[in-house]
Amino acid sequence: MPIDTNQEKMNIMDNQQGLVVAGATLLVATIAFIKILLRSGSSAGKRLPPTIRTSPVVGGLIRFMRGPIPMIREEYTRLGSVFTASILGRKITFLVGPEVSEHFFNGYESELSQREVYRLTVPIFGPGVVYDVDYPVRMEQVQMFNCVLRGNKLRGFVGQMVLEVEEYFSKWGESGTVDLKSELEQLIILTASRCLLGREVRENLFDDVAPLFHDLCTGMQPISFIFPYLPIPAHRRRDRARARLGEIFSTIIKSRKASGRSEEEDMLQFLIDSKYKDGRNTTEEEITGLLITTVFGGFQTSSIASTWTGAYLLQLKQFFATAVEEQIQVMKRHGDRTDYDVVSEMHFLHRCIKEALRLQPPIPMLLRQSHCDFTVTTKEGKEFDIPKGHMVASPLAFANRLPHIYSNPDSYDPDRFAPGREEDKAAGAFSYMSFGGGRHGCLGEAFAFLEIKTIWMHLLRNFELELVSPFPEKDESTAIVGIQGAVIVKYKRRKLVISS
Numbered sequence: 001m002p003i004d005t006n007q008e009k010m011n012i013m014d015n016q017q018g019l020v021v022a023g024a025t026l027l028v029a030t031i032a033f034i035k036i037l038l039r040s041g042s043s044a045g046k047r048l049p050p051t052i053r054t055s056p057v058v059g060g061l062i063r064f065m066r067g068p069i070p071m072i073r074e075e076y077t078r079l080g081s082v083f084t085a086s087i088l089g090r091k092i093t094f095l096v097g098p099e100v101s102e103h104f105f106n107g108y109e110s111e112l113s114q115r116e117v118y119r120l121t122v123p124i125f126g127p128g129v130v131y132d133v134d135y136p137v138r139m140e141q142v143q144m145f146n147c148v149l150r151g152n153k154l155r156g157f158v159g160q161m162v163l164e165v166e167e168y169f170s171k172w173g174e175s176g177t178v179d180l181k182s183e184l185e186q187l188i189i190l191t192a193s194r195c196l197l198g199r200e201v202r203e204n205l206f207d208d209v210a211p212l213f214h215d216l217c218t219g220m221q222p223i224s225f226i227f228p229y230l231p232i233p234a235h236r237r238r239d240r241a242r243a244r245l246g247e248i249f250s251t252i253i254k255s256r257k258a259s260g261r262s263e264e265e266d267m268l269q270f271l272i273d274s275k276y277k278d279g280r281n282t283t284e285e286e287i288t289g290l291l292i293t294t295v296f297g298g299f300q301t302s303s304i305a306s307t308w309t310g311a312y313l314l315q316l317k318q319f320f321a322t323a324v325e326e327q328i329q330v331m332k333r334h335g336d337r338t339d340y341d342v343v344s345e346m347h348f349l350h351r352c353i354k355e356a357l358r359l360q361p362p363i364p365m366l367l368r369q370s371h372c373d374f375t376v377t378t379k380e381g382k383e384f385d386i387p388k389g390h391m392v393a394s395p396l397a398f399a400n401r402l403p404h405i406y407s408n409p410d411s412y413d414p415d416r417f418a419p420g421r422e423e424d425k426a427a428g429a430f431s432y433m434s435f436g437g438g439r440h441g442c443l444g445e446a447f448a449f450l451e452i453k454t455i456w457m458h459l460l461r462n463f464e465l466e467l468v469s470p471f472p473e474k475d476e477s478t479a480i481v482g483i484q485g486a487v488i489v490k491y492k493r494r495k496l497v498i499s500s
């Protein structure tokens, strides 16, 4: 067959052009694919944290539910201070210790937010407040908390706390046996009612309100983190309690507004009188939600902290003796005066509470949702990129016991915070994490210390105490880690004698 050489040349050129086009197309496609991968947050080019070993799908969840702290301890030893776990298809990156926690605590809300992880609080706190509203409104509400819990009002609360504590313990006999845990729970809710919820609740409605708060607290189950509206009995009780609290506070607020009286010194009145920046008044629904938020934030945490403080002091008698001696010295200086300034001088007692909270933080882990990639540098100088979309966890119960920060980290030693040692500052601002820190650190920390110090000041001055039950174990079955069973204590009245 004759060959048309021109045609042949054209065919060869076509083939070559085809190859070039195909090659170019492949190159462009490859570049585009890489770009898409990078844009979609894939691992390409990133220094991702190591991942923990689990079997697929629910493996991470099973290990996590068996106990997050043992899992974190094991992986920290194996992988270091930054690692990722896959739990029910979600990636959770753990940042362990102060060196890698700066961004966690100080990142902007647009970069690392709380709203998604705390949505389980919406049915508890109610609509229109805190994690149910946009960030700027939440910040105005946080500012309202700030004024009550950190400002001058705090000084005035001490007098009310002292009255409540004296009245409560006056009902104890000359000697007896009590469950310290349940006693302190009742006392803390009474004090919170007096200082925060107001006279009406404290004097007339306490027996109605206290069980409603109990139902709100038990309505926060581990499952609520994933399914906050699951129709389980605990959630139904929570919703009924929240609705009833709404009715009670609505009646009180209406009656206070109608009477025109505003001389009350409690948080309720402060919130009634508060306005937003645009001049709008707080609504009944918001006032109720903000009150519930405050009591909820402080009730369980403070009663757990006061019981642990007692358990350690009664178990380790040398510290009990030092705490009593401090009271004697304070009484020598101030007699029976017990105001804000006097309570603030009880530095050893403060350290005892702080140390109990280091070892037994009621909130063992904090969470955030990341909306931007960010980089952390470990103390060994390794850099990791945490991708947008990860949930980020700060396991503070573990971080509070890191041996490069705390000497003998598992032992109770209040003087580790004393001047000269100050182990809680050894690795910077986030060495001690029981109250969180940075942008969303606990607003009730000062209130909690005053409340717990007032209780223990009274007990140390007026009672001999002995722990009868074994040293308590922690209860990790609830979202806020409490104390298992009763803490049985024998008491006998005795007054501290001050020799001149």
Ligand code: HEM
Pocket: 114, 142, 145, 149, 293, 294, 295, 297, 298, 299, 301, 302, 305, 357, 361, 362, 363, 366, 367, 433, 434, 435, 436, 437, 439, 440, 441, 442, 443, 444, 445, 447, 448
């Ligand atoms: C021993 C007692 C307490 C402990 C251990 C504790 C612990 C904490 C922790 C760890 C956080 C940070 C949460 C996070 O970053 O996600 C926090 C926040 C908060 N706490 Fe406390 N708390 C205690 C007592 C109180 C009390 C008594 C109140 C109120 C009367 C209170 C009100 C708050 C509020 C309003 C926030 C939110 C702050 C914000 O988001 O800006 N807390 N608390």
